[in-house]
Amino acid sequence: MAVGSATVCISVELFGTARIKAGVGVVPLRVDAPMTLAQFARALAQECPALLGNALCAADADSNAVTIADGYALNRNGLDFLPTNPICTDYNAPLDLRGGDVLLLLSNQAGG
Amino acid sequence: MMSSTAAPDAGAIGNDGRRHGYRGYALVVNLSTGEYRRDPIAPALLRAAIGGIGLGVRLLHRYGAPAVDYPGEEIDDAERLRLLDAAFDPDNPLIFTTSPLVGTRLTTSSKFAVLTRSPLTGFIADGLSSSHLAVELKRACGDALVITGRAAQPTLLHIDTDGVPHLRPAHDLMGLSTMDTEAAVKARLDDGGRRPVRVASIGPAGERLVRFASIANDGGRQAGRCGPGAVMGSKNLKAIAVRGNPDDDPPAADPEGLRRYARDLSRRSLGAATAKYRELGTVANVSVFNRLGTLPTRNFQQSTFEHAEAVSGELLHQTRATRTAHCANCTIGCEKVFSVSTKDGTGQTDAAGVSARLEYESLFALGPLVGVGEPDAVIRAVRKCDELGMDTISAGGVIAWALETAERGLLPTLNQPHSSGATGAADTPLQFGDGATVLALLDDIGHRRGFLGGLLADGVRLAAARIGGDSDDWAMHVKGLEMPGYEPRSLKTMALGLATTPRGACHNRSSAYDADFSPDVNRLEVDDRRGRIAAASEDYSAALDSLIWCKFLRRAFGDFWEESATVYRMVTGWDDFNADELRQAAAQIADLKKAYNQRWGWRRSDDTLPPRTLTEPLPDGVAAGTALTPAELDGMIADYYAARGWGVNGRVDALPLMSF
Numbered sequence: 001m002a003v004g005s006a007t008v009c010i011s012v013e014l015f016g017t018a019r020i021k022a023g024v025g026v027v028p029l030r031v032d033a034p035m036t037l038a039q040f041a042r043a044l045a046q047e048c049p050a051l052l053g054n055a056l057c058a059a060d061a062d063s064n065a066v067t068i069a070d071g072y073a074l075n076r077n078g079l080d081f082l083p084t085n086p087i088c089t090d091y092n093a094p095l096d097l098r099g100g101d102v103l104l105l106l107s108n109q110a111g112g
Numbered sequence: 113m114m115s116s117t118a119a120p121d122a123g124a125i126g127n128d129g130r131r132h133g134y135r136g137y138a139l140v141v142n143l144s145t146g147e148y149r150r151d152p153i154a155p156a157l158l159r160a161a162i163g164g165i166g167l168g169v170r171l172l173h174r175y176g177a178p179a180v181d182y183p184g185e186e187i188d189d190a191e192r193l194r195l196l197d198a199a200f201d202p203d204n205p206l207i208f209t210t211s212p213l214v215g216t217r218l219t220t221s222s223k224f225a226v227l228t229r230s231p232l233t234g235f236i237a238d239g240l241s242s243s244h245l246a247v248e249l250k251r252a253c254g255d256a257l258v259i260t261g262r263a264a265q266p267t268l269l270h271i272d273t274d275g276v277p278h279l280r281p282a283h284d285l286m287g288l289s290t291m292d293t294e295a296a297v298k299a300r301l302d303d304g305g306r307r308p309v310r311v312a313s314i315g316p317a318g319e320r321l322v323r324f325a326s327i328a329n330d331g332g333r334q335a336g337r338c339g340p341g342a343v344m345g346s347k348n349l350k351a352i353a354v355r356g357n358p359d360d361d362p363p364a365a366d367p368e369g370l371r372r373y374a375r376d377l378s379r380r381s382l383g384a385a386t387a388k389y390r391e392l393g394t395v396a397n398v399s400v401f402n403r404l405g406t407l408p409t410r411n412f413q414q415s416t417f418e419h420a421e422a423v424s425g426e427l428l429h430q431t432r433a434t435r436t437a438h439c440a441n442c443t444i445g446c447e448k449v450f451s452v453s454t455k456d457g458t459g460q461t462d463a464a465g466v467s468a469r470l471e472y473e474s475l476f477a478l479g480p481l482v483g484v485g486e487p488d489a490v491i492r493a494v495r496k497c498d499e500l501g502m503d504t505i506s507a508g509g510v511i512a513w514a515l516e517t518a519e520r521g522l523l524p525t526l527n528q529p530h531s532s533g534a535t536g537a538a539d540t541p542l543q544f545g546d547g548a549t550v551l552a553l554l555d556d557i558g559h560r561r562g563f564l565g566g567l568l569a570d571g572v573r574l575a576a577a578r579i580g581g582d583s584d585d586w587a588m589h590v591k592g593l594e595m596p597g598y599e600p601r602s603l604k605t606m607a608l609g610l611a612t613t614p615r616g617a618c619h620n621r622s623s624a625y626d627a628d629f630s631p632d633v634n635r636l637e638v639d640d641r642r643g644r645i646a647a648a649s650e651d652y653s654a655a656l657d658s659l660i661w662c663k664f665l666r667r668a669f670g671d672f673w674e675e676s677a678t679v680y681r682m683v684t685g686w687d688d689f690n691a692d693e694l695r696q697a698a699a700q701i702a703d704l705k706k707a708y709n710q711r712w713g714w715r716r717s718d719d720t721l722p723p724r725t726l727t728e729p730l731p732d733g734v735a736a737g738t739a740l741t742p743a744e745l746d747g748m749i750a751d752y753y754a755a756r757g758w759g760v761n762g763r764v765d766a767l768p769l770m771s772f
């Protein structure tokens with residue numbers, strides 16, 4: 001555990017194809033807080049590898065970095081949408097997470 | 113039919129002197145006199161209008177009945193009803209427009225627009241539909257088909273490869289569902305071997321002037337909202353059958369460039385930008401909207417539904433999905449067909465094999481909005497609407513109002529004597545959550561059967577006016593059009609879009625919700641950027657709807673404006689057309705729609721939301737306690753008018769190019 005950080009329990013709710021691929025609707029995660037978006041994505045991929053190639057993807061060929069896939073969005077507690085676009089988002093910026101937070105992983109295509 | 117003018121041979125002339133992209137005329141058919149003509153459309157106007165909705169709104173101004181403007185005058189209920197009923201006058205035109213992209217191999221481009229004046233709102237009705245009919249319309253009718261007058265008897269309008277319209281008797285088609293009408297027309301006109309005719313038709317609801325009747329084409333696609341099917345019914349026009357000549361397709365100015373672009377766009381259309389639509393379709397919205405507290409439930413009394421999981425796209429996909437359908441020329445295929453199950457989870461269809469294309473709006477309106485959480489009941493209800501030829505959103509909306517009104521004692525719940533003089537539908541208990549009730553009511557509405565059927569067939573605004581009490585307070589409509597499945601109190605940018613869109617409570621001509629589902633704004637609060645965002649979203653939609661691209665393709669573009677302008681150049685040969693001109697064309701469409709509505713009595717007070725959304729905070733979900741005050745909405749509307757350059761009264765005074 002990094003200095004000044006604590007382990008917290010959060011959960012990730014999956015929607016759409018991500019839920020079908022993972023076979024579950026909710027993925028509980030124990031993570032260090034504060035953490036970055038990159039760390040969150042990697043932790044989720046480790047816990048739920050079925051999401052790789054779908055809602056999560058490898059950031060590049062040479063590392064084990066993971067990003068939220070294009071076409072997906074991340075929402076905190078059903079309230080705030082978080083920037084996730086790998087081109088214009090700093091994946092190493094801290095992600096403000098607290099114990100009990102729920103992150104929603106959903107399609108970024110809102111229409112219907 | 114008699115032609116009163118010779119066909120013009122001029123089309124839209126590209127800079128190389130050849131005709132590209134457009135046919136250069138509209139086929140105008142008068143059902144009263146049996147005459148037809150081909151009216152040229154000037155190249156400059158085609159270029160300014162683009163096509164689709166942009167062309168249609170200009171044609172609506174041109175061919176529409178002369179109307180009074182009402183600046184500063186109050187409009188009472190009797191006058192309002194007269195204006196609504198005037199949509200059934202023979203001189204209200206029913207207009208089909210195509211676009212320069214129709215007939216190309218560009219993905220999702222086989223689309224057409226349908227415009228008329230709505231008997232539900234009294235204002236512009238501008239809808240889109242898709243598939244093979246678009247291609248045949250352009251071949252046989254030119255850039256537009258304008259239908260005026262009223263036939264003396266039930267009629268089938270048949271236009272074949274020579275482009276000459278024929279009015280054929282259609283007594284034998286009356287009473288048939290939209291699907292059966294299409295099949296019967298195809299069988300009747302089948303000449304063994306040639307390409308099939310493509311058919312647009314109305315069902316029993318259109319025949320009976322149900323004010324939210326739709327026009328169906330190509331196996332169940334619908335121009336659904338605002339009642340174009342009722343206008344078609346008022347013209348005694350049961351169906352239109354079209355088959356054009358492929359040799360009449362105007363060639364693209366740069367066919368090789370267009371082929372390359374089309375290939376690249378098709379590739380992009382299969383990527384992440386359209387994944388939701390390809391994989392689950394828009395039914396995927398149910399579980400998301402429920403979680404975000406924006407799934408209108410039981411007539412907007414709640415924003416979450418306790419049975420959302422049972423009717424979620426995820427579960428439906430696993431238990432009832434049978435196949436994916438595509439519009440002609442589409443690589444995405446958002447249309448998911450679902451069948452009722454004999455046993456939950458088996459995916460087997462029952463003996464009747466009832467199935468329906470489900471998309472989010474139909475699912476929301478005939479599920480959570482009426483409290484129904486049983487998927488088979490929703491599938492049957494959607495199928496019923498498609499057969500009768502009715503807009504699912506309005507049908508669900510008006511039934512939800514009736515259920516709440518019955519709960520509050522202003523409508524009978526079951527064949528009980530009632531002070532209003534009303535009697536209930538036979539054996540139909542009016543209560544939320546009963547799929548059989550919904551199905552029975554849909555049938556009554558589609559046939560205008562009984563007191564309730566007749567009452568609800570006029571839409572929620574007129575129904576509430578007739579029942580009185582406070583029932584207007586929970587009549588969920590804007591400008592008379594029933595609300596789609598976006599809760600405005602928890603989607604503040606969308607609230608503005610719903611309040612100001614010219615055709616009423618519409619989620620298609622503006623996609624202001626895009627901002628609410630992004631990190632760009634706080635969807636639960638208002639700020640002074642929303643007017644600009646809503647206007648920009650509306651312009652973006654206007655460009656999509658005029659070119660016409662499917663809106664589900666929109667995230668597959670890089671720079672939408674630059675790419676679309678490039679495509680337009682490749683198709684038309686107008687090499688000096690650029691993204692700025694496209695933006696200008698899109699912005700003019702909002703002016704033209706507003707000007708049209710002003711002619712038919714638009715008041716500032718028409719740009720608003722239902723009282724419930726402005727007085728009751730949300731009771732449940734993550735957004736519980738969130739409200740939208742009248743002052744907040746008014747502030748956003750003022751910002752929107754300013755963004756449009758309309759001034760504080762929201763009126764437009766100068767019209768863009770209208771010379772035909």
Ligand code: SF4
Pocket residue numbers: 220221242389437438439442443444445446447662663664665
């Ligand atoms: S994405 Fe859906 S609505 Fe759009 S063109 Fe394709 S099938 Fe039709």
